[in-house]
Amino acid sequence: MSLVTSSSHEEDLFDSVKLPCSRMLPNRLVKVAMYEHLAPFGGGPPNRRHFSLYSTWAASEWGMVITGNVQVSSSHLSLGRDIVVPDKIDSATMEPFRKLACIVHGADGRTEPNKTLAIVQLSHAGRQSPNIIGGRSLFAQPKAASAVRVGSARDAGFLGEAFHRLLFQTPQEMTPDDIDALVDRFTQGARLAFESGFDGIQLHAAHGYLLAGFLSEQANVRTDDYSATAANSLHLLHRLVGSIRAIVPDTFVIGMKINSSDYIDITAGQDEVKKFQQEQRALGHLKTIWSWGLVDFIEVSGGTYEKPDFMSGNARQAFFSIFSKKAVELFQNPAECPGISAPLILLTGGIRTAAQCHEIVQNKRADLLGFARLATLCPQLPTVLRNTPADQNAPVVMEPDLSSSAAISLLPQIRLIGAGIGTAWYCVALRRLASDYQAGRKDVFLRGAPRRKGDPGFTLGALGGLFMFWVWLCL
Secondary structure, eight states: OOOOOOOHHHHHHHHHOOOSSOOOSSSSSEEEEOOOOOOOOBBSSSSSHHHHHHHHHTTSSSSEEEEEEEEEEEESSSSSOEEEOOOOSSSHHHHHHHHHHHHHHHHOOTTEEEEEEOEEEEEEOOOOOOOTTTSSSTTOOOOOOOOOOOOSSSTHHHHHHHHHHHHOOOEEOOOOOHHHHHHOOOOOOHHHHHHOOOOOEEEOTTTTTTTHHHHTTTTOOSSTTTTTTTTTTTTHHHHHHHHHHHHHTTTTEEEEEEEGGTOOOOOOOHHHHHHHHHHHHHHHHHHHHHHOOOEEEEEOOOHHHHHHHHSOOOOTTTTTTTHHHHHHHHHTOTTTSSSSSOEEEEEEEOOBHHHHHHHOOOOOSSSEEEHHHHHHHHHTHHHHHTSTTTTOSSSSSOOOOOOOOGGGGGSSOOHHHHHHHHHHHHHHHHHHHHHHHHHHHHOOOOOOOOOTOOOOOOOOOHHHHHHHHHHHOOO
């Protein structure tokens, strides 16, 4: 097999790249955040399972590794087993985080520019923190931008509406004091990351969680300084970034994850004028964030619990790349924000082949490439890509088919359930990956991950993953 034939392609993908804060990534490949479901029930610090899991990624040279979402509020968990920022930061509470940062950086003493950057994703689940497993007492409401419940969308359907009412309460609108406390919690999370040896943080402002809710015109109906109007929609994010930047060095990385599907509805037949207006709102937000001169990278993703594009098994390749390309084009025009270095754009979603990776970078559709599920199936993905021809159009890793089980058709046709099957399967896969590493089974592929039907490795189906996920939740 011949390897990359064009040296420029390989150099584009594997050469180091510089962030505005001056930190260097050894290459453009990023292991992005996934929900890991490995902490104790009710939330807690990283543990031996996390250490084993991240050791698998540390064995390959990722440019950057972003943790799964670390919740800043123990009363606003997502699915019960989240890593949580401790209330008190001292040597004891920092130790598990310090160990995780050391694991990501690698045991071989790598130094810049060859060191993988270790980034903590800070999150608050907001109105999407569910009943019972969300960390609150049975009838306690979650807090959010406005008192708009998940599932209030007009197209949720009868079953979807009933399911969302069972799972999610109508949230309590945050007061100014609540928002001040929130800023303090995110800032404490950033302090924890810095003092524990991480290279930076990423603010999770996507997928319908709290920060995304403040940006959304559907979830945020406030009329104060934190409304979703053009003048105020980024007010909270600006406060957070400014508060964090004030307590960390200039070289500390600050990233952000935004929700392209909050702005752009890609369903067929949408009014083109409305589509253009939504796109301009999104690009306007990016330009404003750039103008702050405080953010180093922006990850483009999409979907919420109401429209869970980010969790689905959608086979569209690089399905956010159109938006990311427009963002890159915006950031390449220095006249927009003179004298201010633009953030790098990290594209996550649907990238499956070596040819795609090289094409996206070569044609400037994104600066960085993010992988989550492929990083689970193939932790050493950077090594595999380095040894794969640049024009290879076959998938680098074969993924499980989680939609073909006859039993799946018996489940209620609720989008969140359907999308959640994939999330559950990959949570179980992450747990197996950690267990395999602990047991010394450091294979290049996840043991038991299906490659094709009939393969002896096809041991965990869609319903099996869903069952194992919820059984584990209760242990």
